[in-house]
Amino acid sequence: MRYDAVVIGGGVSGLTNALLLAHFGQRVAVVEQAAVSAPLIRGFSRRGVLYDTGFHYAGGMGDGEVLDRFFNFFDLADQIETLPFAANGFDRVIASDSPFTFDFPVGESSLRQSLVDAFPQEQSSIDTFIRDVMAVCDGLPYLNLHATFGQQGIFDSLQDISLADYLQQLTGNRRLQYLLSLHCLLHGSAPQQIPFRLHAAVIGPYFRSVHGVRGGGARLAEAFDHCLRRAGVDMLCSARVDKIHVSQDRQVSGVELATGQVLECRAVINAADPRLLLSWLPDGLFRPVYRRRLQALEETFSAHILFAPCNNEPEPLKQRNLYLAAVDSGLQLCPSSLEQRPFYLTSASEGPSTGVMGILPARFDEVENWQQSSRGKRPVDYQMFKQQLGDRLMKRIRHAVPEVAEQMGEPFIATPLTLRDYMYTERGAVYGIRHEVEQYPLQAATRVRGLFLSGQALIAPGVMGAMVGAFYTCGAMFGHERVLEELNQCS
Amino acid sequence: MTEQEVINTINIALAEEFELELDEMQPDVSIYEDLGLDSLDTVDMVIVLEGAFKFKIREEAEVKEIRTLGDIHSFVIKKITAESK
Numbered sequence: 001m002r003y004d005a006v007v008i009g010g011g012v013s014g015l016t017n018a019l020l021l022a023h024f025g026q027r028v029a030v031v032e033q034a035a036v037s038a039p040l041i042r043g044f045s046r047r048g049v050l051y052d053t054g055f056h057y058a059g060g061m062g063d064g065e066v067l068d069r070f071f072n073f074f075d076l077a078d079q080i081e082t083l084p085f086a087a088n089g090f091d092r093v094i095a096s097d098s099p100f101t102f103d104f105p106v107g108e109s110s111l112r113q114s115l116v117d118a119f120p121q122e123q124s125s126i127d128t129f130i131r132d133v134m135a136v137c138d139g140l141p142y143l144n145l146h147a148t149f150g151q152q153g154i155f156d157s158l159q160d161i162s163l164a165d166y167l168q169q170l171t172g173n174r175r176l177q178y179l180l181s182l183h184c185l186l187h188g189s190a191p192q193q194i195p196f197r198l199h200a201a202v203i204g205p206y207f208r209s210v211h212g213v214r215g216g217g218a219r220l221a222e223a224f225d226h227c228l229r230r231a232g233v234d235m236l237c238s239a240r241v242d243k244i245h246v247s248q249d250r251q252v253s254g255v256e257l258a259t260g261q262v263l264e265c266r267a268v269i270n271a272a273d274p275r276l277l278l279s280w281l282p283d284g285l286f287r288p289v290y291r292r293r294l295q296a297l298e299e300t301f302s303a304h305i306l307f308a309p310c311n312n313e314p315e316p317l318k319q320r321n322l323y324l325a326a327v328d329s330g331l332q333l334c335p336s337s338l339e340q341r342p343f344y345l346t347s348a349s350e351g352p353s354t355g356v357m358g359i360l361p362a363r364f365d366e367v368e369n370w371q372q373s374s375r376g377k378r379p380v381d382y383q384m385f386k387q388q389l390g391d392r393l394m395k396r397i398r399h400a401v402p403e404v405a406e407q408m409g410e411p412f413i414a415t416p417l418t419l420r421d422y423m424y425t426e427r428g429a430v431y432g433i434r435h436e437v438e439q440y441p442l443q444a445a446t447r448v449r450g451l452f453l454s455g456q457a458l459i460a461p462g463v464m465g466a467m468v469g470a471f472y473t474c475g476a477m478f479g480h481e482r483v484l485e486e487l488n489q490c491s
Numbered sequence: 492m493t494e495q496e497v498i499n500t501i502n503i504a505l506a507e508e509f510e511l512e513l514d515e516m517q518p519d520v521s522i523y524e525d526l527g528l529d530s531l532d533t534v535d536m537v538i539v540l541e542g543a544f545k546f547k548i549r550e551e552a553e554v555k556e557i558r559t560l561g562d563i564h565s566f567v568i569k570k571i572t573a574e575s576k
């Protein structure tokens with residue numbers, strides 16, 4: 001088969017890249033290792049309950065906001081119905097270490113007021129935080145269409161400070177620091193690692209509007225499938241890349257699958273883990289220093305996830321999420337104690353739902369003992385580990401929100417091993433490769449002509465980061481001005 | 492470190508990491524035209540120098556001005572001299 005471009009990885013980033021390339025008139029194929037496209041956001045059904053593993057709520061879906069513009073651009077918007085979260089508190093924090101609760105309301109001024117009510121001494125640091133976050137959002141090309149696309153300095157990101165350093169300079173109030181770092185769960189990196197700039201880019205849109213999609217991530221995945229079919233993109237699932245073919249003059253010429261089938265093409269976009277490139281390419285194409293940079297990349301956190309069916313949708317989870325959190329435990333996302341990690345509770349899917357999910361950040365090390373085992377063939381001691389984990393998580397739910405626990409049936413558990421095996425990541429990362437302060441950013445172009453990087457590793461994590469990354473990659477291929485002009489015409 | 496030692500360290504590090512021949516490494520060669528680096532290599536060049544000298548390079552404007560291997564030598568020598576003061 002002959003294509004103009006082959007996209008490796010059929011997650012949100014890969015699918016967005018494919019739609020964009022098709023928009024620019026390219027004949028495109030997407031290669032995805034899982035049996036379906038976008039396995040993380042698609043989730044799964046068990047006993048009639050849809051569990052939305054990857055897309056729970058998003059900022060920037062209000063009219064004219066960033067995701068709304070992207071969805072409109074690809075006609076995805078016609079396929080989905082957005083549902084607003086509770087304006088007076090889309091996220092409720094329930095402290096496990098003190099009698100404290102806090103509701104994050106929608107809207108910058110409401111958020112400011114709620115924070116000032118909770119921390120009356122901290123008015124000026126709260127103002128500074130909200131102003132700094134929104135300034136970052138409004139300054140980013142593609143997040144704000146009116147931001148200028150200046151010469152992007154390769155050193156800009158080295159000026160970054162970590163979220164933890166930013167918050168420690170902002171205020172001495174540890175509980176406020178904790179609350180303002182809580183949404184690290186939305187990008188999967190610890191406050192000490194994530195640059196403040198990226199944290200702000202991820203959470204800022206949530207200060208303006210918060211929505212879910214009726215039917216959850218599964219609906220969004222179906223909408224992508226529909227638009228890809230209409231755009232004539234070939235979706236190759238259960239397909240594994242074996243090699244990328246490169247001609248003598250360092251130009252991409254094709255992608256060879258594990259079956260031996262070769263997809264001839266002039267461009268390859270790797271929306272999967274950038275480290276995988278090294279195993280697909282002939283030796284010697286990249287400089288040793290670039291190879292080491294790729295090899296040194298590390299993944300974001302993984303998760304333990306608890307799923308349970310419910311008799312009725314629990315009242316506290318209607319239009320909102322809960323964060324059970326040790327708010328006085330200091331700035332950390334994944335401390336060794338399970339009880340001190342933030343525990344995110346949400347309805348199993350958006351719309352009337354009869355299930356609950358709880359997501360706890362986790363490290364692959366915690367299940368490393370069983371890494372040789374595969375799906376459906378795990379040993380007994382792993383089952384016992386999951387049983388104990390489930391008991392500890394249920395205990396937290398019963399303690400913080402007994403009315404939710406009462407509605408829940410027998411829970412079942414996914415661990416980083418489950419995530420690794422369903423999403424084909426190396427260590428079960430929820431948000432792909434980690435972005436860190438002091439790290440040189442990856443560029444979309446590589447030294448091989450026609451070979452580009454995309455995915456969450458390129459610009460930012462999450463659905464929005466994955467989509468923005470796709471626009472950057474296509475900008476590197478066709479020129480940013482041209483891509484922005486197309487996007488502007490549709491807004 | 493003497494200036495010659497600095498120059499040798501730079502040449503060895505760049506030759507190794509960019510797979511160049513040491514005898515090509517003359518001060519007047521253009522790193523772009525003669526050594527075949529391109530704009531994508533700028534970041535990697537900075538990383539190599541940072542690794543070789545254990546300093547942080549933040550002088551974006553000066554790095555952008557670099558054209559020849561000799562420019563790299565003077566940039567590093569100037570930086571080391573400034574930092575040792």
